[in-house]
Amino acid sequence: MKKLKIRQFGIGTIMKYRPVVSSDSKYIFTIGDGCVYVWIVKTGECLRLINHNSNSNDQQIILAQSINPNNQLQLCVAQQNGIINVWDYEDGILIHTIKVEFEIIDLYSIVNSGLYIFGKNVKNVYSLYRIESIRHKSSPIILFDKLPCLPKSISFDKKLMTRLTQYISSDLVLKYFVPTIVQQSSSIAFQTRKTCATSIGDLVTVIPPSAVDQYLVPCLSNLCSDPFWGVRKSCAEVIHPVGQVCSKESRWNILSPCLIQLLQDQSRWVKTAALRVLGYFISTFAQSNIDKQTDINNNKNDLSIKIEESTKINENDQFNDFNYWREPVITNIDFDKDFILNSNQSSTTTCKESIVEISKISNEDDINNILPIELLDFYTSLIEQSHSSGVETDIVHQGAHTFPAVALTLTNKNWHRIRDLHKKFSEDLQFVNESFDQLYELTELFSSVDVGDYISPLGFGMAVDKVADVRHAAIKALSGCYSKFNCEKAQVQTEVFLDDCHRVFASSQDWKLRQVYIYLCKSIYKLNVDRPDQYALRFIGKLLSLKEDPVVNVRLSLGTFIYQYLVNNEFYIGLSDDWRTQIDECLQILLVDRDRDVRASVGGIYQPRQTDLSSEYSNDHSDSSIQNNTITLGDQ
Template identity: 20%
Template sequence: MVKMAPLFGYEIAKKILLDKFCEMCEDVIFHVRKLCASIMGSWCKFMGEKDTEEILLSRFIKLCKDDVWGVRKCCIESFVHVAKICSRELRRSTLTKTYLELLLDSSRWVRLAAYESLGAFISTFARPSSESGFEVRDGSLVRVNADGELGDDTNSLCDEDAIKYNSFEFWRTPLPEIDLLLLEDDNAILSDGNNSNAQRKEQKAVREIDDAKLSSALEERLSVFDDNESNASRFAPIIKDDLLSYHKDSEELVETTPISELAIQQDVIPHELLEHFLRMGEQSAAQTVDLDIARHCAYSFPAVALTLGRKNWNCLRELYKKLGEDQLQQWKVKRTLACSIHELAQIVGTEITITDILPVFNNLYNEMDEIRVGVLKNLSVFLTQLPPNERAKYLPRLGEFLKSNNGAMDSKNWRFREQLAERLIQIIPLFSAVQVDKHIVPIALTLVVDKVCAVRQTALLLLALVLKRLSSDDRLVADLTNSLLNCLALSSSWHLRQSYATLCQRLLEHNSVSSWTFAYLMLPSLVALATDKTVNVRIAVARCMDRCVCSDTYLISTENAQASDLLETIEQLRNDADVDVRSMFT
């Protein structure tokens, strides 16, 4: 029915199909009710907000209270889709109350499904993109302006742009006008805060006195056992330590901020929903709901943070620290955090990233490879959120990705090295030429001689873009090209000599160096490889000649002193004995 409704149109579907669907929602066979619950979201999307609230919502809530747990579980799977159609007021009152009942359902599977979708349901309370400044498009978080149009891409910031970029001016709302009449009230509040600090110190001194009184009282109580002094002396220290530790633990619980108080510090999300979400990171939730409950919490964390906004980050700070520490030692939780930490950094901004997100990032940076790959995949996006001085601290640590978590280079984990080369390509614009030469060039030279072809091919593109970044400094370019000649063009391994020919092609394709620089530094070795004994090397040289060299006006003109030798080499390759070499020329 739900698939036929768009074919009939709104009027006919409402007149003929909707009433029948509502009857089926109350069918005696629970399989029918279960199917109705699973497609309720599609029906609500087709019928629109008005019909959903007037007709379908009451049926849906009744299905959420069905006697069969399978029907209630299917309702949870459709809950977010239904919530998106309803108005904000109904979502905050009726739907929230129903969802809280599902979170406390008698069925373990219903509770688990409700906690899995809790973050998605909370995200429906997010402010419009024009207010939050962010929007999710094609699965990625993008910045939008007040008109809903895409803003500037911060991922393309270089060092000079980052210096010009003022986070205080662009990332925050304008400061309000200061009312001098309110300063007296603020001073009064500060004085009250000082008084509260003095009261806490006084309470701490009182508790220390209570500990001493408790200890003396225990000794008096235990001295009553005169008839069995040996047992009294044996058990007295144990009872005393247990009671004192219980007394101190209760004090610590009082001093920490309860989750219920954190939930009421904001007005974006219903307090009860946020309270349940904050408890997902506790160890008790893993024992009562499911062991993977913390992973679901980590997965939904960026969406909840985006919903609350930066001003309510205090509500989530402690939970994020718990997830980063991961008391249950579940590596899946940390991997989930690693894969989304760049999105969270964009949401909370630079200051919060430095204070709260960066310590978690540093811990994930040193974890096992399954976790570090999540950090590596979005490393460039995360570094963009850091100021240049903080960003530069991670340059010397990039070489750590060449080795596995046990400290040795794993030849089998070639995809990890390929991922490293791809990320280095993205972070080149974030650093100066000197920084790139000092920290990224050694890694690129290591990757370009890798045993795996896919790693070498990505490293060749990396080197081409590195040379483009260094093109403003002739000395750096000359040093790097000399290193490439030694490790590639003059290598005894044919696949490295082939890589040199491919590198020359990449340099010309991306205009990494000028034609004069290429003719002076790279062309002589490329011409020499045209007579290589290995056919695959000559094929790579012929491909470079046909696609790039022949189309470069300077290289084949008389201005180039090597033009005559170059033209002879091209003609020699056209008439090569191997048919594959000749086929490279169109």
């Protein structure tokens, strides 16, 4: 028996015909030597040969193979003479044979749908056929050819086209599928037009961008003005994937006006679909902006080189003909040092002015050069637009989810344009966690200076909110800001951040904010961005000062954090003796705390209450806000 040995020496295919894997992944079928090899995956051995004829003169060339969609234990093998043999590959038995009157190019099977055949007739017309049931040997039914198809056929086979595109080359898709979609997009049946609009989103991923601009973008633009609202809704749903592939000119001049039109559509369903993809579509302008920035930097670098070359004239080579004839050409030469110096300064000024002109022409931070301003206007009014749509949807959630991508697209210079929108996201309790998760991710996209100027103030503002969930969500964003400052060694921003933490939280008269300081220290500790001594110097001093806080909840949070995270681990070992001594003293104080829950939080024995609950609390001179419940964290 032959054994399956496959060795790949480079990128590319190692066989002419694609192999097929059985539904249970036990066998692999390969075509070679006029037959099909059945390989056992587990052992690598060849189980048998099927469709093999011992008479070499009668041996037919095998073109394709596919699993029978009606029976996963059968293999369909297509021959050059138009015959399809159906085999039981485990027993090597020929079940039956199907004869077709056209040349077979390839086979595809889809479960619960049928066997599909690409073929070419005697008139060299390529067509797609479907055999509904091999079991009953039904005749092939033509689905796609050069003739217009019935609307029912197009609608039925939309999923088929989507699945087949991953198996067919882009040339075949461009040659047969794209013209059909473009042609049927003008059908009188709205179901067909709707299906064509949906299929555009699938086809753009497999054909070249130039073909997308030439065929599919104009087709989508026409469908966006369709009189039937269902077609326009389908266009809104696929405009984002099309925008990812097409050129910047098509995205700006064709798709953007189409999306703006859909955002103002009279149908609330169309408008809702357009609002849902708005943030995603805006993010498609980010890559073009990055490319533009690269070009600008390259131009500036070229000009800088020219400046250096024009100013570095060797004094010993002032009268060299080569330097004399270099641009700018110097006329009326008076070879004295003063004139040469003035000429060099004039040349440098001219080149610097050129840089300024390029910067003015292609200012990457100008919002009008980044994306159509109308799209940003709709995005910044996203919450109001969602309320006016009259439909309960996830529009605001989608907006919060795409916020970092939109911020990256606009660049940090335009943060002020979406800052108020982020505040609105954070004020919506339904999406507050999503909003601050995105704010945390934004810290990775901006420099430490921008994070300190824009993101950190937002976090501090929401960390003093009256709602506990909002405060806890803001803590994650603030810890991300600190991590950014620490990683980039931004000393100024770090000092400002620490000063605000100590002033706003640790020294606050509000016990809830003092508790926020403990939670913030724990969040920063988990990021592991500080050395033990550095962390102690910046945070532990203020933390330990809360060991005798009048509010039980603060002491309880402090004891839990210290006992679970700061002792008996590598962090504790890495501290200096002085810090370890202070932490031990704090634990000793909390172990004899007057509140039993605080004592239990640091490893003390939890003793049952011996006195009446009200009498115990009457002796506790703590904050009145905790008289009803001493062990509940936050402000529940």
